[in-house]
Amino acid sequence: MTLAIQSHTTNDAIHTDTVVSYLQKLIQFKSVTPQQAGAIDWLAKQLTDFGFNCEQFTFNNVTNLIAKVSFGDGPRYAFSGHIDVVPASGGAWRAEPFSGDIIDGAIYGRGAADMKGGVAAMLCASRALLANVAAKKGTFYWLITSDEEGEAEYGSLLIAERLAQQGIQLDGCIVGEPTSHLHVGDTIKNGRRGALSARLVINGKAGHVAYPENTINAAHLSAEVIKRLTSITWQRDEPSSHTSLQITGINIANVVDNMVPARCEMTFNIRYSHGYKSSDIKNEIQFALDDLQALLSLEWERPCEPFYTSHQTRRCLLTQVEQAIFNVTGSYPLLSTSGGTSDGRFFANDYTQVIECGVRNNTIHQVNEHVPINDLLKIEKIYTQLLEQVFSRIS
Numbered sequence: 001m002t003l004a005i006q007s008h009t010t011n012d013a014i015h016t017d018t019v020v021s022y023l024q025k026l027i028q029f030k031s032v033t034p035q036q037a038g039a040i041d042w043l044a045k046q047l048t049d050f051g052f053n054c055e056q057f058t059f060n061n062v063t064n065l066i067a068k069v070s071f072g073d074g075p076r077y078a079f080s081g082h083i084d085v086v087p088a089s090g091g092a093w094r095a096e097p098f099s100g101d102i103i104d105g106a107i108y109g110r111g112a113a114d115m116k117g118g119v120a121a122m123l124c125a126s127r128a129l130l131a132n133v134a135a136k137k138g139t140f141y142w143l144i145t146s147d148e149e150g151e152a153e154y155g156s157l158l159i160a161e162r163l164a165q166q167g168i169q170l171d172g173c174i175v176g177e178p179t180s181h182l183h184v185g186d187t188i189k190n191g192r193r194g195a196l197s198a199r200l201v202i203n204g205k206a207g208h209v210a211y212p213e214n215t216i217n218a219a220h221l222s223a224e225v226i227k228r229l230t231s232i233t234w235q236r237d238e239p240s241s242h243t244s245l246q247i248t249g250i251n252i253a254n255v256v257d258n259m260v261p262a263r264c265e266m267t268f269n270i271r272y273s274h275g276y277k278s279s280d281i282k283n284e285i286q287f288a289l290d291d292l293q294a295l296l297s298l299e300w301e302r303p304c305e306p307f308y309t310s311h312q313t314r315r316c317l318l319t320q321v322e323q324a325i326f327n328v329t330g331s332y333p334l335l336s337t338s339g340g341t342s343d344g345r346f347f348a349n350d351y352t353q354v355i356e357c358g359v360r361n362n363t364i365h366q367v368n369e370h371v372p373i374n375d376l377l378k379i380e381k382i383y384t385q386l387l388e389q390v391f392s393r394i395s
C-alpha cells in the first residue's frame, strides 16, 4: 500500500519521525507490567525536547511520569496512558511481538493497539501543538504509568494523588485506550462500569448422608445462594450501562460419598452500572442473603469504582471529542461504558470530564495484536484537532 508519510515542522527543527516510527520504537521496549523497560525514559526525553517539564517517580517497580507544559491561564487538560503491556509469549505471531514489523500495511506487536498506538499518536499531536503555541492558553499534562494491565495499585492512582496534593484540578482527561469497534472514531467511552469481586464461604454442618436432618448441606445452600444472587433486580441500571453478576468459582472439598459437606467456597464478580457506588452493591448483596448471614462469611476484593461523564454546558470535553471525530471521519461516535475497567476512574471526579478515545480494540491482548497504519494516522489527526480546539484562545 502507499503511505502518506507526514513530516512536522517546528520552529527550530524539521522532524522526520512519524507516528509509525514512534509506535515501532515504543513496541520495541519490552515493557511487560510493571517494567517500563526504557519506554517511559524515552517518552520523557521526547516530551522534554518538545518543551514539557517531566517528573518521573518509581514506587514498587512501577514507573510513573507526569509531564507538564503551560501556555498561561486557561483550562487544564491531561492525556492519560500506559506503556505497559500484557505478556506475548507463545502463539503463532506473524512477526516477533516486540519488533513493530509492518505487514500488509499494519504495525504488529504487543501493545500496538493497547495502548502504545494511542501514545504514539498523542506524541505526534503534542509535538504539533507545541510547534505553534502563539494562540494557545491553558496547561497540558501527560500522565503515563507502567502499571495499568496489572493491579494498578501504584500507577495512575498515585499520579492522581500527586496531582491532588499539588492542588491541581483537571478540567478534562483524554485516555488513549483502544475504544473503536469497526472504524476509528466510531465508539468512545464516556465512562466505565464498576467492578467488584467477592469471596463467599458457606459454613454448614457435616454429617452422615443417611441422616440429613442432623446436617446443614453447604452444597444445597450454595444453590440457594446462587439463585438469589443471580436474580437480584438492579433498579438503578441505565439503558447504556447494565449490572451483571457472574459466579466465577465454586469449591466443595469433599472426598467421600457418604458425608454431607459442611463448607462451600464461592467466588463471584459484579460489573455494575454507574448508577451505583461499590457500597450500594455490597448493601444489595447483603440484603439478598440477609436471613442466611449466620451461615455465611463474605469478603470483598478488588473494588473498582465506576465513572461517568455527561455533557456539560460550558467547555465540554465530550462535545469537543465528538466534534474532532466528526471533523476527521465525517461521523459522530457512539458513546459507550462497556468493557473492563480503565485508569480513567482515577481521574474522574465532579470537576474532571474523562473520555476514552483510541484505535480499534479487535486484537488487543491477542496473538498478532496489530494496528493498521491508516487507523493510526486517523487517531493522530483526531488528537491533533482536539488539542488544537481545547487549547485555542478563541474557544
Ligand SMILES: [Zn+2]
Pocket (backbone or CB within 6 Å): 082, 114, 115, 148, 177, 178
Ligand atoms: Zn490498555
